[in-house]
Amino acid sequence: MKCRFQSKIFQNEANGYTIAAYWTADPSIPNEARKKPAGNGFIITAVGNDLPMIKNLTYELTGYWVNNPKYGTQFEVETHMEIVKRTKEGIIGYLSSGAIRGIGEKTAQAIFDRFGLDALEIMEQHPEELLAIRGINEKKLDEIKSAYNENQCFRELMTFLAPYKITSSQVKKILLEFGSMAPEIIRQRPYKLCEIKGFGFLTVDKIAKKFNANLNDPIRIAGGISYLMKKAASEGALYLYQKSLISKALELLNAELPQQAVNERQIQRVLYQLALQRDLIVEGNRIYEYGFYEMERETAKMLVAHLLDKVPLYNVEKELEEAQQVLNIRLSEAQAKAVRMTFAHPVSIITGGPGTGKTTVLKVILYIQKQLCDDQVQLMAPTGRAARRMAESTGEENASTMHSALGLAGDDEFNEDFEYLDSNFLCVDEFSMVDMRLAYEFFRHIKRNVRILCIGDADQLPSVGPGEVFRQLIECGLIPVTVLDLVYRQAEHIRIYENAQRIKDNTGALHTGDDFQILDCSGAEETAALVQKVFRQELQDKSIDDVQVLTPYRKRGAASVNELNQVLREIVNPQDSRKRTMTVGKRKFREGDKVIQTKNRDLVSNGDMGIIRQFFLDEEGRKKAKLLFSDDREMIYSAEDMDEVELAYATTVHKSQGSEYPVVILPWIKGFYTMLKRPILYTAVTRAKEKLIIVGEQAALYQAIRTDNRGMRNTILAKRIVAEYHTATENVQETDCEQLKLAI
Numbered sequence: 180m181k182c183r184f185q186s187k188i189f190q191n192e193a194n195g196y197t198i199a200a201y202w203t204a205d206p207s208i209p210n211e212a213r214k215k216p217a218g219n220g221f222i223i224t225a226v227g228n229d230l231p232m233i234k235n236l237t238y239e240l241t242g243y244w245v246n247n248p249k250y251g252t253q254f255e256v257e258t259h260m261e262i263v264k265r266t267k268e269g270i271i272g273y274l275s276s277g278a279i280r281g282i283g284e285k286t287a288q289a290i291f292d293r294f295g296l297d298a299l300e301i302m303e304q305h306p307e308e309l310l311a312i313r314g315i316n317e318k319k320l321d322e323i324k325s326a327y328n329e330n331q332c333f334r335e336l337m338t339f340l341a342p343y344k345i346t347s348s349q350v351k352k353i354l355l356e357f358g359s360m361a362p363e364i365i366r367q368r369p370y371k372l373c374e375i376k377g378f379g380f381l382t383v384d385k386i387a388k389k390f391n392a393n394l395n396d397p398i399r400i401a402g403g404i405s406y407l408m409k410k411a412a413s414e415g416a417l418y419l420y421q422k423s424l425i426s427k428a429l430e431l432l433n434a435e436l437p438q439q440a441v442n443e444r445q446i447q448r449v450l451y452q453l454a455l456q457r458d459l460i461v462e463g464n465r466i467y468e469y470g471f472y473e474m475e476r477e478t479a480k481m482l483v484a485h486l487l488d489k490v491p492l493y494n495v496e497k498e499l500e501e502a503q504q505v506l507n508i509r510l511s512e513a514q515a516k517a518v519r520m521t522f523a524h525p526v527s528i529i530t531g532g533p534g535t536g537k538t539t540v541l542k543v544i545l546y547i548q549k550q551l552c553d554d555q556v557q558l559m560a561p562t563g564r565a566a567r568r569m570a571e572s573t574g575e576e577n578a579s580t581m582h583s584a585l586g587l588a589g590d591d592e593f594n595e596d597f598e599y600l601d602s603n604f605l606c607v608d609e610f611s612m613v614d615m616r617l618a619y620e621f622f623r624h625i626k627r628n629v630r631i632l633c634i635g636d637a638d639q640l641p642s643v644g645p646g647e648v649f650r651q652l653i654e655c656g657l658i659p660v661t662v663l664d665l666v667y668r669q670a671e672h673i674r675i676y677e678n679a680q681r682i683k684d685n686t687g688a689l690h691t692g693d694d695f696q697i698l699d700c701s702g703a704e705e706t707a708a709l710v711q712k713v714f715r716q717e718l719q720d721k722s723i724d725d726v727q728v729l730t731p732y733r734k735r736g737a738a739s740v741n742e743l744n745q746v747l748r749e750i751v752n753p754q755d756s757r758k759r760t761m762t763v764g765k766r767k768f769r770e771g772d773k774v775i776q777t778k779n780r781d782l783v784s785n786g787d788m789g790i791i792r793q794f795f796l797d798e799e800g801r802k803k804a805k806l807l808f809s810d811d812r813e814m815i816y817s818a819e820d821m822d823e824v825e826l827a828y829a830t831t832v833h834k835s836q837g838s839e840y841p842v843v844i845l846p847w848i849k850g851f852y853t854m855l856k857r858p859i860l861y862t863a864v865t866r867a868k869e870k871l872i873i874v875g876e877q878a879a880l881y882q883a884i885r886t887d888n889r890g891m892r893n894t895i896l897a898k899r900i901v902a903e904y905h906t907a908t909e910n911v912q913e914t915d916c917e918q919l920k921l922a923i
């Protein structure tokens with residue numbers, strides 16, 4: 180359908196979803212779609228992604244008519260393309276539309292005056308002739324040429340990629356990667372799209388099948404393999420076993436095809452090729468992506484180097500006694516051992532559940548450190564929340580997130596240029612949340628002869644990212660570990676801590692009381708209803724910041740995050756006409772909503788919770804949100820930034836790692852089948868400081884306690900550390916012998 184843009188009705192800046200009015204004289208449009216007559220045609224409404232909205236241009240829209248019960252018949256746009264009419268108005272309109280950088284109205288007019296109706300052919304085939312026009316020099320010509328090409332490519336790509344829900348910003352990414360060759364590349368080797376971040380194998384496969392791409396194409400097979408490796412990493416694995424990778428690849432690459440397109444040998448061949456290129460590393464029956472292999476190996480090497488470092492080793496008996504007196508605390512034997520070990524070894528570990536005195540021990544360590552030397556201790560934690568808690572509880576101001584201490588920009592952007600951390604004593608809390616990548620970066624940033632202390636709770640869930648670093652460091656057996664297992668919390672909340680120990684050790688029945696309640700009910704619906712009731716009750720004398728609903732699943736029925744968020748929000752923040760709203764994709768936020776940040780950024784970390792204070796229009800008329808996070812951090816978010824934010828009346832147990840709340844309400848039912856695991860339950864329970872209310876089925880509770888899946892992630896960091904240690908110490912012995920020989 181040929182049409183001209185008339186006016187914008189709505190556009191979501193975050194995802195490009197647009198509703199706009201267009202004028203058309205196309206006789207085939209259904210009567211009910213003709214909103215009103217205009218000239219010799221009609222106004223219609225079109226909806227779609229990034230619809231074109233330049234006034235002077237004519238567009239060809241393809242798509243289909245849909246009947247919306249509220250808004251009537253609308254055109255769902257699948258593809259759109261500018262049509263440049265070979266008339267004076269058409270050509271000048273196109274050139275001056277703003278689509279081609281470097282050409283404004285005056286230049287467009289001058290180009291037309293000189294080349295007339297051939298202007299576009301000249302631009303395409305003999306652009307150097309533009310130099311004849313006043314004001315266009317070599318530099319400007321280059322700019323125009325590249326902008327014109329880009330625009331041509333952009334139009335072409337939009338045309339054939341729009342049906343696959345590829346947005347204009349993704350098309351820009353393709354252009355950035357492949358330049359003007361992009362359309363050609365996509366037609367010939369569509370699977371090369373897999374090489375661009377954000378293009379999943381499944382989407383690319385759909386596009387490629389449309390172009391009748393060769394399903395045996397090694398790039399397709401490589402794309403499938405890379406997809407499977409990334410999927411495994413997102414589930415925590417650093418490697419896949421060869422047999423398992425091949426069987427998964429066979430399944431993926433032949434899915435929904437009438438007959439087998441890819442066989443095992445072809446996959447083997449591609450694996451071999453990828454291994455030759457060192458994209459993949461094959462080590463025995465394990466297959467790694469190169470990056471993870473390097474990280475695991477290098478981390479082991481760097482750690483061993485630190486283990487063998489010559490840091491000053493202190494006997495701290497005197498200082499330990501003094502610290503206990505000054506801080507007015509008597510440490511248990513295990514706690515005192517943790518202190519001694521920290522000063523007697525270059526690297527050491529303290530692990531223990533909540534309330535076992537990790538912070539207390541740290542305070543003693545920091546006191547002693549100050550007595551021994553002037554060196555400042557660098558305190559770090561993987562999340563902003565944990566870092567702030569560390570600063571608060573120790574009174575040390577310089578606690579920071581690992582990302583900011585290491586100068587890491589985003590979640591997975593790592594700097595090649597870096598500076599070593601300048602402190603001689605590094606102390607990381609919540610180490611169980613450190614994944615392989617962060618651990619690698621951490622050790623890479625540490626200069627030699629530095630003291631390192633890792634504190635955490637090895638029974639908690641492992642890191643969200645791949646690897647299981649903390650447990651592997653403990654398991655390798657070469658780093659001194661102190662386990663703190665005596666709970667020192669006050670009696671009124673003691674059941675939470677004691678029950679956490681019982682869950683951890685799978686011993687005895689759980690003890691209930693006011694601070695640890697188990698409310699029986701069955702099924703997701705009944706559980707969700709009871710969660711709402713309890714939530715309402717708890718809010719009678721507590722603020723919304725203090726009551727947190729945690730649940731293992733994001734999308735699995737009434738007792739999962741998404742559904743609970745909708746109903747809990749109606750209790751705390753019901754819609755009324757005074758509250759402004761913002762729609763981001765399919766989600767709608769309200770002023771007053773409790774939200775959680777889901778990515779690390781400058782001043783806010785993944786997992787930080789806040790409140791939407793206000794929506795407003797900035798000077799350029801764009802909708803913005805004012806968010807308030809803890810510590811009075813007021814942040815302004817654009818609609819795009821709001822993609823990083825979710826409702827947080829309920830959140831997943833995984834997201835809650837590193838956070839604590841006075842009251843936790845935890846639905847727990849058999850329907851959470853694969854999530855009924857001990858580390859998940861333990862992590863959820865230990866998030867509660869004063870009261871935990873479990874709502875659901877006791878059988879599900881005991882099933883989780885019995886199911887321990889720790890140590891199931893594909894990583895061999897511990898083995899590598901041991902192997903590196905043996906190699907390094909053998910060398911040490913040899914050099915020592917050499918020295919002896921020299922001395923004779």
Ligand SMILES: Nc1ncnc2c1ncn2[C@@H]1O[C@H](COP(=O)(O)OP(=O)(O)OP(=O)(O)O)[C@@H](O)[C@H]1O
Nearest residue numbers: 509510511532533534535536537538539540667668
């Ligand atoms: N040896 C001890 N004697 C008496 N009280 C202690 C001892 N060790 C710790 N405590 C007290 O127990 C409580 C919990 O200790 P602390 O905060 O150090 O534990 P934690 O392991 O850091 O807990 P969390 O991980 O929950 O922050 C504190 O009130 C602390 O003062």
